[in-house]
Each structure stands twice: as structure tokens, then as C-alpha cells.
Amino acid sequence: MTNPRVGIIGIGQSAFRARRDDASYPDLVREAVNLALADAQLELDDIEAIVYSLSPDAMVGIGNAERLGVDAVGARNKRFLRINTGGATGISSVAAAYYHIAAGACDVIMTAGADKVGECGDSQTVLNKIWDPTYERSLPLGTITMLAMSGIRYAHKYGMSEEDMAGVVVKNRRHASLNPNAHLSKQTTIEEVMTSRYISWPIKLFDCCPQSSGGGAIVLASEKYIKDRKLDAVWITGVGHCSESYYLGDRMGRGFMADHADAHALGESFKRAYKMAGITDPQKQVHVAELYAPFSNTEFHSIEAAGLSGLGQSVPELRAGRFNIGGEIPVNASGGTLCTNAIAVTAMIRLAEAALQVRGTAGGHQVKGARVGIASGNGGDHQFFGTMVVEA
Amino acid sequence: MPLNRRIGVIGSAISVPAEPNGQSLEELLYELVQSALRDAHLTIDDIDGIIVAANDQYDGRAIAVMAASGSVGGVDRDILSTPSASDHAFVMGVLRVATGQYRTQLIVSWSPTEVHSIAEAQRLAADPYFHRRLPLDDMASFSLQASVLDSKVAGAEQIAADFNASRGSVGSHQAKRSLISDGMSSPPVTGAVALIVADADFIAEHGMKNIAWLKGMGWATETGFLGDRDLSTAPALEAARDQAYGEAGITDPRHAFNALEIADPTPYQSLIVLDVLGISKRADWEKDIAAGAFAPGGKLNFNPSGGARAANPVFCTGLRSIVEAANHVRGAASSQAEFALAHAASGFAMQYHGVFIFGTQN
Secondary structure, eight states: OOOOOEEEEEEEEOOOBSOOTTSOHHHHHHHHHHHHHHHHTOOGGGOOEEEEEOOOGGGTTSTTGGGGGTTTTTOBTSEEEEEOBTBTHHHHHHHHHHHHHHTTSOSEEEEEEEEEGGGSSOHHHHHGGGSOTTTTTTTTOOHHHHHHHHHHHHHHHHOOOHHHHHHHHHHHHHHHTTOTTOSOOOOOOHHHHHTSOEEETTEEGGGBOOOOEEEEEEEEEEHHHHHHTTOOOEEEEEEEEEEOOSSGGGGSSTTOSSOTTSOHHHHHHHHHHHHHHTOSOHHHHOOEEEOOOSBHHHHHHHHHHTTSSOTTTHHHHHHTTTTSTTSSSOBOTTOOTTTOOOHHHHHHHHHHHHHHHHHTOOGGGOOTTOOEEEEEEEETTTTEEEEEEEEO | OOOSSOEEEEEEEEESSOOOTTOOHHHHHHHHHHHHHHHHTOOGGGOOEEEEEOOHHHHTSTTGGGGHHHHTTOTTSEEEEOTTOHHHHHHHHHHHHHTTSOSEEEEEEEEOOOSSOHHHHHHTTSOTTTTTTSOOOHHHHHHHHHHHHHHHSTTHHHHHHHHHHHTOOOSOOOOOBTTBOTTSSOOBOOEEEEEEEEEHHHHHHTTOOSOEEEEEEEEEEOOSOGGGSOTTOOHHHHHHHHHHHHHHTOSOHHHHOSEEEOOOSSHHHHHHHHHHTTSSOGGGHHHHHHTTTTSTTOTTOBOTTOHHHHOBOGGGHHHHHHHHHHHHHHTOSSSOOSEEEEEEEETTTTOEEEEEEEESOO
16 A cells, blocks of 8 residues: 655744743743744645644743644644643654654644753753753753763764864854744854863853744645645655663763764664665765754764764864765755754754755745755753654 | 555554563663564564654653654664554555555554643643643543533433443542542553554465454544534534445444444443444433443443553553454454444544444455
8 A cells, every 4th residue: 555645835934942931821822923833835724633842841931832822723622632742843744744644634734832951940950850860960961961971972973173073163153144933043263162161071051052032833735635736745755763761871982772972862763764765875865954063062873873974983074064065965054953942843943944944934044955854853861862864 | 545555453462551660661662562573473673664653742751652763663764653643553554555655553552640640641642722731631621522512412411421330430539520439540550562564465375264354444533622612513524424334335333343442531421432333222221221231241342451440551542442443353362343433532522533343345
């Protein structure tokens, strides 16, 4: 039996900012929904089902906050469910929406969400609560300290320097300066990054993503729906997910199954998406990549997990400009997670940006000739990974 | 729209009420999943993907589902989670198999009771400006719903009491709320549920017997604000019902099912659901109660598992109803059924509804 192909027909994203005092949480969701519907030239009544994208409840201070977002997404009396895989939630939600159509349950569906990370107080205090309350929470672990340990290990294995990390920041800020939706869009220098204060060695303030507020929405449709209406679409040709262990200790020391320096499960997720999309040589077949990397050091192992570089090779290749706009495989042409992180929708925006690139409508940060794009999302304690391949 | 593939429930395990005996949550989930795998005569290597559902506030962890990674066999495998409702995990698992990209899915949900106050955890789901200070928790919302029903249906309070009495006594009691008296609901218990679904080809290749085939599935939501709803009605349930009945070809629901597993946080909610599902219309409530239709062994075979009134694993109640209904069809329950219906409801005054129909025939 042949499954129906699934296409993206509408994309909406906020201009992400540190605060959005002008909009309540549901208002932010609706803002993205309206943009996506306008892009798809549809009305709310045209949408058959909704997948709601929301990561930890605590980030918005409301338990099961998706219940209060029902009207914002026009879901009243419709099929509706929420996905949460932490930071990967956005791309997992698109995958869940994809499954609705590929299963034959409906022809047109929307996934949407928003976050107010910039207004949650301190996201690291919230994120500390993802860990085991008895053993790990009191260390204290946060996503920064967790990935700082990964950075140290990566530097030990592959020779990454703090200047190399700064190089990622400079590249992504330069890209973000071309993207009006990016939260941090001011260009910076190696010196400026290196003189910013340490948050958790080797990660400094400028190596960190911001706490952003904003929303995202994507409308997906079946091939039949798209062809019947002669719509333009970006096709989702590969979908993958893979998970790691919960306990960080299982990725360190003797007997670990995956090295915390690398992104083993992200790599497995990409293999699954590539297999589905028929991609056998990503370095030649992928034209643009939007990879979830909230801290500069994590972009290196993400590039390698995506198969765009060999292990440890992304560092010299980044120095050589291979991942710049204008380079061989631009990575995070939007500025990426490092410049914008509204957690509930960040991974959805990765996919949205990849889709805009292959559609040729990315604007100032458009990668010329991009026809195959990839996107990823990382969630939990570097635990849940989602990946996708999109094609024009 | 019918799904692209036929799906069956091939294995399950219920631990309600769970008696951890010093076990951690991870140990409880590990044993549960192993039990479901044994029931399906499979190993974890046969599982293509996992859907989990838990509630951050009850678990006391942000992203509560993270804790399940190892214990449910998720490492190096893919996991999605639906924290909106436990029955949404079933929906997601079914959809993934129906794509043809997965042949099997393991679906797991749990609901602990270690939190200081379940009611306080529920209050966090109320909007922080207008409703949280009421205070609004699940039972308060059910009480409000009961009040609205009582204002619309003459004698609803007595009907609910008679309905409850007709089901026999229960040993545990929840604190009373307006119109909700002793014995109408049960206090929360720790619980966990797991089931495995597979496509028809996988089932045939493995020569599996006693399958609960999914004949129809519907799910829908009401709006989040109670003030925007007529709580005596359930339009989202009507939408979910129409999806499920349409797929299953149900035209005479009162006589279509041999077993019902229906949400019963209090009798008022069950009565509303029975009316909307067309199994016992409002005009027939008193007559059906008098005839013992809802009593154990009654002709409607209503909640032969005992439902949430007997044991209430708050968050995973919906998935438990699905497994119980599937077990009736699989011959794995005390009551054997050719056709069974599961209904799931969650959120304040039943915001979310799911309707699931199982049959013995593929």
C-alpha cells in the first residue's frame, strides 16, 4: 500500500523577542496561527485537526496549558492532542501532524504553539526540574551545565577550542542579522564572545541561546488535497526520531552506550530520516540545514550527527567557512536556536526555516539553489531527538 | 476517514491500583511493560516505537515522560509523548502504525499519587488570573457540571443517586462536593497501563489470536474556559462519537455493544456520556436505572471493570478504559464481548473526549 505524501502548505512564525508584553500566551499562539493560515490561504474552519506544540507546563506556569490554547488554534470540537518531547517538541509535533495525514485520518491539519521563555523568570530553574529529584536535581543540573560537560568531552576528543565555539556564535549572529524574526540579530566578534562572562565553563554568555517569546504554526496537507487545489507545497520526505537514556551517567564512564561528547541518538534519528528520504550521501544531497543547537559547542556534534561532516571534522570545516551562507552547506542560515529559543516551538521553527529555504522564500537569509533541507530538534536532557528532510 | 491500515490490540497490562512495595516508578513501569510484552508473546526488540503519556504536575517533574526512557525500552528507539491525555497516546500509537512506517507501537501511561495534593496539582491547570483562586480542581468542575445538569433535567440529583446505587456499593469514598455525595466517586490511586498495537500483516505473520480490532476511533476537545460551555452538553463528545461510529458503521448504539467502559468520575458525567453516545437517552435514564440496565450483569454491561468509581488512576483512566474494552473483546477479561466501546474523558468537566470501538472481527 502506498502512503499519501504529505506537504507543508502554510508557515507562520512570530518575530521573536525577549518579552511580548503586548500578547498573552494564547494571543501569541493565535498570532502564529493567523500567519500560517494566511500563508496557506485557508480559514480555521478548513483545518480538520490540531497538534498542539508545548514543552514543559512550568515554562508558562499553567498545568496542561494546551487546554487554554484550544480556542487560539480553533480546535473547539475538533481532533486535538498535545505533544511534548522537551526541546524537540516542535519537530515532534510536526511529525505527529504528519502521521495524522499519512495514516489517512485527515487531509489538512495544523500544528501550532508558543512559548514565553523570556517571561518565565529563569528557564534554568524550571529546566532543573526535569531531572531525577533524588540524585541529579541537586547537583545542580541545568541544560547549560549538562551541555557544558558535553563540550568539555568534545573538546578533549576532537580539539575544539573556546575560539572555535565563538566562531559558531559569530557565524550564526551574522546569519541572524539577515533574519527579521531572529531574537538576537546583532552581529558580534570572536573577541566579544571570548570576553563575555562564563556561565558554565567552557560555555560563556554569548555561547548561550536567548530566552525568547513567540509562536510558530505549520499547516500540512495530503498530496490529494494539494493537487486538487493546485497548491504549492514543500514535501516532507523523511521523518525520524530516536531517544537516549534519561540518566546522564549512562553516557559517561565505563560501559556507556553513547558518548556524551557526540549526539549518538541524533545521528540515529538522521539515519532513519535519510533512509526514508533516500538520502545516502548527505554531504552531497543536502543543501541547507537547520540544526537545533542552543549552545555554540553543540552545533559541532549536531553537524556531525547529521552526516554533514566526519566526527571531529566540523571544527576545521567551520573555520574554513563551509557552513556559512555562501558556503558549501549552510547551517542555521536563520541564525538558529543560538539566536532564538522559544522552546515549545524552536524545533518547529527549525523545520519552518528549512521549508522556507527549499521553497525559496526565506528572504534575506535565502540560500541560493536550496532544494533539499534538513531540520532537527533536541529535547529532554539531550535525550529526545527528532529530524526531518524536506524537499521542494 | 478510514485509516490506511487495520490495527489490533495484541497485548496489555494493567496495574491499577499499583502497589509499588518500595519500587521506584521506573521499576514499576519496567515490570508493567514486560508484562504487556509477555501478553503479546513479543520482546522489546519487536517494538518499533513508543508513545507515553504522563502529567508533569502529578509526577513532580517537568517533562515527566523523560523518566520512562530506559524503563519502557525507549533507549535507541523513538518515543513521542502526549501529555494532554492518556487516550491521546493510544490515538498517536494507532496513527503511527496506520502510516505503514511502523508495524508495532508500545503505549504506556501512568499516574502517581505521591504529590502532596492531587487537587492542588489540578488547580495549576486553571487560568492563573480568573479561575485558579476559585479554587477549581477536577472534582469542583464535576460538581459544577452536575449543577448545570440538575438545572436542565428535572430530578437529576435523584437520578444520579439512583444510578449510583444501582451499580452497587464501593468501599472507598471521596470528600463530598455539591450534588456529589459519598460513594459517587473514588479517591485517586497510583496506576499504570500499557498496551501494544500492531498492523494486520504483523498480526497475521505472527499467527496471533484473540485480537481486539480497532473498528472506530474519535477524539475531540471542548474549549478550555468553562464559562464558554453549556456543561450539560458535550459537543466535543458528539464530534468524537460521529468519527468513531462513522468508521465502525454504528447506527444503533444502544444495541451495538456487548460491553461499555465509560468515564465515570461521578454518575453525572456518566449519564451525560450515555446520553450523547445514544446508549441511554435522557428520557430513558430513570427507566433504564429501574430495569437494572447499569447494574453489574445488567443488559448494557456498563463498566464491568468497575471503572474509575472502583479504582481511580486519575491521569491514566482513559487508557485503562481502552485496555479494559479491548480485553473484553480479546477474551482476557471477566466479560466476553464481540463489540466493546471505550470512552475516555479528561480535563475540567470533561474537556477532552475519546471514543474507541473494538471488535473481534478484522
